[in-house]
Amino acid sequence: IIEHNKFGPLWRTGDVVNVADNNLIEQVVRQEGKYPMRANENIWKEQRKVRGLANGLITAEGEEWYRLRALLNKRMLKPQEAALYQGVINQVASDLIERIRWLRSLDGSGVMVHNITQELQRYTFEAIAAILFEVRLGCLQQKIPEDTQKFIDSVTSMFRALVYCDLLPKWTRNWLPYWNQYLLAWDNMFDFAIKAVDKKMAQIKELLDTGQSVEGQYLTYILASGQMSQSEMYSSITELLLGGVDTTSNTLSWALYHLAKDQELQDSVFREICSISPAEEIPTAQDVSKMPLLRATIKETL
Structure with a gap:
């Protein structure tokens, strides 16, 4: 400023x-053209080199980025394709609402939810994981699985350490803890993604070995295409999970903040939603397309 x-x-x-x-x-x-170049070298790419990992969608540049984007775009990044996952996303959203009700019941006032940011991170992680792996992780249960919470905590740790790693000269890495904290956070995220991808690959192989047809949504489609190396797959899935936890939850947090600050807008959005999807009816992707004020709120937040 x-x-x-x-x-x-x-x-x-x-x-x-x-x-x-x-x-x-x-x-x-x-x-920028067809093959944008964002930064030739940065701290994210350095971690990939140190650990011998391929670039993913966030760290790739130029033609490499375009190839990965074109492949990943087919089943997720286009709005019309995202509608394929409305069923599972609505299930996760319903579980979030139930969890918020439960958390409110634990508070003395009956209305307060402490650390709503963390709850939104759990929600977005559950949603992106359900899309990618076609399984539920249990992030919204009363008892959160340890490995999923570890991934979410590692995202926060990575960004916290990144600030120092980006600003401090490299010679300080042997003396200050931030570089090792940064690498450890990424190691935790990659460990989670690699285990999940390997498990899915084993399931697909078992089906193929027994002569059964392979059907599924996003990750099944990507794995079956054979257009990504295993290392590219690990990096891309890790980065998609990261984007789910960080970017999506931040957008939701700020959208809710702006609505909370503007009671008139909040009431208008509520009336619009109720006019399209009354009572306890769960909105569909088609319903959301008829809610211009709600969509404008998200767009303005971004």
Whole structure:
């Protein structure tokens, strides 16, 4: 904010050009071309090199990024494809509501939910994992499985350590704990993803060995396509899980915050939802397409 007030919407910091204007950002994005290059070297890529891992969708660049994006895009990243998962997402959302009701009942006031951010992280992790692995992890049960909570905690630890690793010179890594904390957090996330992917691969192999047809949604489709190396698969799935825990939960947190700050808007969104999906009826993807105010709220939050 200080730099923006001093220099305006465009200024330089070392080798980085900072853009703080919606129209200018749009111009930059539109001129990236088919194969965008975001950063030749960064701390995320360094971790992949240190651990001998392939790049995923977040860390890949140029043609490599385009190939991965084109493959992953087919079953998830397009809005019309996302509608395929509305059944499982609605199940997870219903479980979140039940968990919130349970948490409220534990509070003396009967209304307070402490650390709602963590609850939203558990919800988004459960949702993305249900899509990817076609199983429920139990993140929204009264007792949270240890390995799933470890992944969520590792996301927080990674971002906390990342701030220091990005700012401090490399020679400090042997003296300060942040680099090892950063690597350990990523190790925990990759361990979870690798175990889940390997389990799914074993299930598919067992079906094929017995002559049964292989059917499934996202991960089954990607594995059956054979268009990704095993290492690329591990990295991409880990990064998708990370995006579910961090990006999606942050968006929900801020959307709820803005609605809480604007009672009139909150009431209007509530009335719109009830007009399309009354009482206890669960909205479908088609219903959401008829809720312009709700969609505008999410868009404005982003």
